[in-house]
Amino acid sequence: MTNTNTERNFKWRGIDLVTTAILAAALGVAFWGYDVFIYPVASTLGNIYPPLAELQLGVWLIPAVLGAVLVRKPGAALYAELIAATVELLLGGNSWGWANLVSGLAQGLGVELVFLVLGYRRYNLRFAMIGGAISAVFEVIYEYVSWVPEYSVLQKAVYMVCGVISGAAIAGLVGWWLVQTLGRLGVLNAFASGREARLADKEELRKA
Amino acid sequence: MSTEVAGGEGERQGRGLTVSRLTVTPFEAKAPAISEVSFRLEPGERALLLGPSGAGKSTLLLTISGALQQLESAEISGQVDAPASGLLLQNTADSSVADTVFRDVAFGAESAGIPALTISSLVSQALAEVGLSGIPDQRNPETLSGGELARSCLAGLLTLRPQLLLLDEPTAMLDANSATLVREAVKTYLESSGANAIVAEHFFAGWAPMLDRTLVLDGSGHLIADGPTELVLADQADLLLSWGLWVTEETPEGAWKHPAPALGLEPWPVAAEANGSSPASGKIIALVGPSGSGKTTWLNQALGDAVPSETGWMPQNPLLTIAGETVLKSVLAPELPKVVDKADGGLRGRAIDLLARLGLGDALDQSPHSLSGGQLRRLALATSLLRQPRVLYLDEPTVGQDAHNWVKVTGQVLAARDSGATVYLATHDPLLLEYADEVMTFPQAAAVHRIDAANHNDLDVQKVSGSRGQLPFSPLGLLGASAVTLGFALGFQSVLGACTALILELLVLLALMARYPRLRHPKLFWPVLVGVISVWFSNWWLSANHLLEPAALVALRVAFFGLPGVLLSSAISASSFGDQLGQLLHMPARPVVAGMIGLYRVQRLRTNWANLVLLRRIRGIRQTGPIGGLRELGTLTLLTLVDATRGAQQTAIAMETRGFSATEEEGKPIRRSWAQPATWGRGDVWLLLGAAALGLIGLLVR
Numbered sequence A: 001m002t003n004t005n006t007e008r009n010f011k012w013r014g015i016d017l018v019t020t021a022i023l024a025a026a027l028g029v030a031f032w033g034y035d036v037f038i039y040p041v042a043s044t045l046g047n048i049y050p051p052l053a054e055l056q057l058g059v060w061l062i063p064a065v066l067g068a069v070l071v072r073k074p075g076a077a078l079y080a081e082l083i084a085a086t087v088e089l090l091l092g093g094n095s096w097g098w099a100n101l102v103s104g105l106a107q108g109l110g111v112e113l114v115f116l117v118l119g120y121r122r123y124n125l126r127f128a129m130i131g132g133a134i135s136a137v138f139e140v141i142y143e144y145v146s147w148v149p150e151y152s153v154l155q156k157a158v159y160m161v162c163g164v165i166s167g168a169a170i171a172g173l174v175g176w177w178l179v180q181t182l183g184r185l186g187v188l189n190a191f192a193s194g195r196e197a198r199l200a201d202k203e204e205l206r207k208a
Numbered sequence B: 001m002s003t004e005v006a007g008g009e010g011e012r013q014g015r016g017l018t019v020s021r022l023t024v025t026p027f028e029a030k031a032p033a034i035s036e037v038s039f040r041l042e043p044g045e046r047a048l049l050l051g052p053s054g055a056g057k058s059t060l061l062l063t064i065s066g067a068l069q070q071l072e073s074a075e076i077s078g079q080v081d082a083p084a085s086g087l088l089l090q091n092t093a094d095s096s097v098a099d100t101v102f103r104d105v106a107f108g109a110e111s112a113g114i115p116a117l118t119i120s121s122l123v124s125q126a127l128a129e130v131g132l133s134g135i136p137d138q139r140n141p142e143t144l145s146g147g148e149l150a151r152s153c154l155a156g157l158l159t160l161r162p163q164l165l166l167l168d169e170p171t172a173m174l175d176a177n178s179a180t181l182v183r184e185a186v187k188t189y190l191e192s193s194g195a196n197a198i199v200a201e202h203f204f205a206g207w208a209p210m211l212d213r214t215l216v217l218d219g220s221g222h223l224i225a226d227g228p229t230e231l232v233l234a235d236q237a238d239l240l241l242s243w244g245l246w247v248t249e250e251t252p253e254g255a256w257k258h259p260a261p262a263l264g265l266e267p268w269p270v271a272a273e274a275n276g277s278s279p280a281s282g283k284i285i286a287l288v289g290p291s292g293s294g295k296t297t298w299l300n301q302a303l304g305d306a307v308p309s310e311t312g313w314m315p316q317n318p319l320l321t322i323a324g325e326t327v328l329k330s331v332l333a334p335e336l337p338k339v340v341d342k343a344d345g346g347l348r349g350r351a352i353d354l355l356a357r358l359g360l361g362d363a364l365d366q367s368p369h370s371l372s373g374g375q376l377r378r379l380a381l382a383t384s385l386l387r388q389p390r391v392l393y394l395d396e397p398t399v400g401q402d403a404h405n406w407v408k409v410t411g412q413v414l415a416a417r418d419s420g421a422t423v424y425l426a427t428h429d430p431l432l433l434e435y436a437d438e439v440m441t442f443p444q445a446a447a448v449h450r451i452d453a454a455n456h457n458d459l460d461v462q463k464v465s466g467s468r469g470q471l472p473f474s475p476l477g478l479l480g481a482s483a484v485t486l487g488f489a490l491g492f493q494s495v496l497g498a499c500t501a502l503i504l505e506l507l508v509l510l511a512l513m514a515r516y517p518r519l520r521h522p523k524l525f526w527p528v529l530v531g532v533i534s535v536w537f538s539n540w541w542l543s544a545n546h547l548l549e550p551a552a553l554v555a556l557r558v559a560f561f562g563l564p565g566v567l568l569s570s571a572i573s574a575s576s577f578g579d580q581l582g583q584l585l586h587m588p589a590r591p592v593v594a595g596m597i598g599l600y601r602v603q604r605l606r607t608n609w610a611n612l613v614l615l616r617r618i619r620g621i622r623q624t625g626p627i628g629g630l631r632e633l634g635t636l637t638l639l640t641l642v643d644a645t646r647g648a649q650q651t652a653i654a655m656e657t658r659g660f661s662a663t664e665e666e667g668k669p670i671r672r673s674w675a676q677p678a679t680w681g682r683g684d685v686w687l688l689l690g691a692a693a694l695g696l697i698g699l700l701v702r
Helices: A014-037 A039-048 A050-071 A076-091 A099-117 A125-146 A153-184 A192-207 B057-065 B067-071 B101-111 B116-129 B146-158 B176-193 B229-235 B237-242 B295-305 B327-332 B347-357 B373-385 B403-418 B475-489 B495-515 B522-541 B548-571 B574-583 B589-600 B602-619 B625-656 B682-700
Strands: B017-026 B034-041 B046-050 B074-081 B085-088 B164-168 B196-200 B213-217 B223-228 B283-288 B311-314 B391-395 B422-426 B438-441
Touching: A014 A050, A014 A076, A014 B067, A014 B589, A014 B602, A014 B625, A039 A050, A050 A076, A050 A099, A050 A125, A050 A153, A050 A192, A050 B522, A076 A099, A076 B548, A076 B589, A076 B602, A099 A125, A099 B475, A099 B548, A125 A153, A125 B548, A153 A192, A153 B625, B017 B057, B034 B046, B034 B057, B034 B074, B034 B213, B034 B223, B046 B057, B057 B067, B057 B074, B057 B085, B057 B164, B057 B196, B067 B074, B067 B625, B085 B146, B101 B116, B101 B146, B116 B146, B116 B176, B146 B176, B164 B176, B176 B196, B213 B229, B223 B229, B229 B237, B283 B295, B283 B403, B295 B391, B295 B422, B295 B602, B311 B373, B311 B602, B327 B347, B327 B373, B347 B373, B347 B403, B373 B391, B373 B403, B403 B422, B475 B495, B475 B548, B475 B574, B475 B682, B495 B548, B495 B682, B522 B548, B548 B682, B574 B589, B589 B602, B602 B625
Parallel strands: B046 B196, B046 B213, B085 B164, B164 B196, B283 B422, B283 B438, B311 B391, B391 B422
Antiparallel strands: B017 B034, B017 B074, B213 B223
């Protein structure tokens, strides 16, 4: 009756599902906080040159990266992002309506694709950032069709670059950092990702 | 797992419980939490499980229930031969997995794949067994009192007729009356079913008479006593007392009463000079009333008006007070020295002194996240006392404290009063209530749901059920209509067509808003208006040849597919959406169910967030400015996620103990059933047709 989880197991446990769902919902609530603290400032800056506003894109991609890095199972990014998008939709106060879910789908699939290529086996900061970047690519392509179809080619390129930088820098970094921090605090001991973060932290302490 | 559907009473004999040489070592623990534990309960036997804080009682119950194995964060050796069991956790709020009492109680039966018709009779039977037939089963569990919630959770276990009940501190957070009702409910079930039971409880006097066996774990997780309850309690009385267990005068040997709290305390220096009152003016005012009686509203009001520098607040969720990497830093908070009077150099010394008085002197350099619930509460109390406030608001300070720590906590409360502070005290603890100078009673309010005026589109306001204002369409209908509008909108080619479609859509939406008051949220128009204008502007400005018309077309499209969702989604109920995804679209049940639970938690997460903001304002540690705001946001997000993760783990355990991950029973696969049917009505068809018609108009008019 030993319980070391050495072999990869892609079957979702109850705790994987519910932790991802609740964390995604919590991030949905944090988005709402973001609207209060940051969004007014950031949007004002964005109006000077609209593609700059796309530098915020990464914020909305955090759940996908966090889900993937936390659970390490197929579908985690998509699941987390769709739930966060639904929460945002239900809390209201934005202009996107159910198009939120299309965005959520695109964003989740972007991160999902990166970890699929990696066989859901390799998780580190670099891949988290690549995940965030590809997620941004997917989202921006969707926005090309629906939100900014009239932009000139040059402006579309700038738009893409801003989105990708944000996806990597915000979603990748913050998503990764959140899982590491929660793991170090010891609240993710039921997850391989959390246990690794906790052990890495102890290792560092020992060296210091 | 046993899922017998047949009626309640009967001579069903369980197979008893055998635990042999069970050793459990939690992840990264140096020593096992329970060590070589062996015992056997014969069918029908019931045991009391005792031990000091941290003795591994919860670990033992979790392992027997099988939930710990699901968490994969412990090394387990030895054998457990247990029948299907039901585990009741102390934290009942996190055990709730639905937005109505009915769904919550039905959860286990759904996991077992029992058909909906049978489920509803099982649910009413279980609710009757725990004495809750009186409450409407469509009530939101979050509006129940602690005692009702505990019984409702118990009912959720009873639907599956478990042959073993495991209760982890089931009455620790309840007042005396509620605790009695929970015990009665357990007793009724055990007598009618002949099931086994193990009850872990610090405050065990009320339980002892109905539990024939007593098991005692020592601090290192060894089973050191096992025998008839009376005998064990008599033999081990001194040991139990030394552990701070609540051996009250009702126990057979009856030697112990709670010690006088004045024992060995010195009041901290008087804060009274700030307000010119004399120390004698301090008093304790108890806030008494059932959940939903307006206590919380009153408290929020008072805190909102409070002068931060004169106020201390210990919130019910002590996790919110964490503000640093170590216990000491958390009390002092890195931001604090900047805002507190610089002359007050004694803050650090006072913090250390307070922590020592509250039994945390050895934990100064520990991470606050490693503390137990009881320790965290004492940390929160120390934090609220640090600035020697004139007015103190304390929410359940004694929950989870053993007798030793209870004395320390109560001592500090009394010391605050004796120093001139006015202490507002919300508590269910009858022993603590004895020290109240005044009592403020909140009568049961007529309306039980929370109304948050600022946020009309709250997820839980819609849960106020009843057919009044019932919407004619469902979430899935709305989703479908939104998809249709999106599809058509992308094909719009002329401004005239798009304009026509949009105007007609607006008329339909306005008509719906006129007909259904709960859709009237004109505020929701603003973000759409701003969004549409900025889409138009940017698509014009940044286009290759600066034509107004194509840009306007893009903006009209966005408005056309965005509006219905923005205006109608506020009325959506997460649970009926889940029902539809599972039953109509046949999506996999487990992810859908877990997702619904995530949505149900949103309201509580928002309340937590708001409390966190309030608490940091009162403590004077709120950061402002562009960089400060960003850091503040980071702090709030991280603490919210920590709290959510801890809660999620409890929720996962509560789900597993109700068979959430069970995939087969006696070789037959289980398909999760749905207790409530999904709705799909004529209104949904009309909504889809309407969306398609508007889309066609937009496409065809040129």
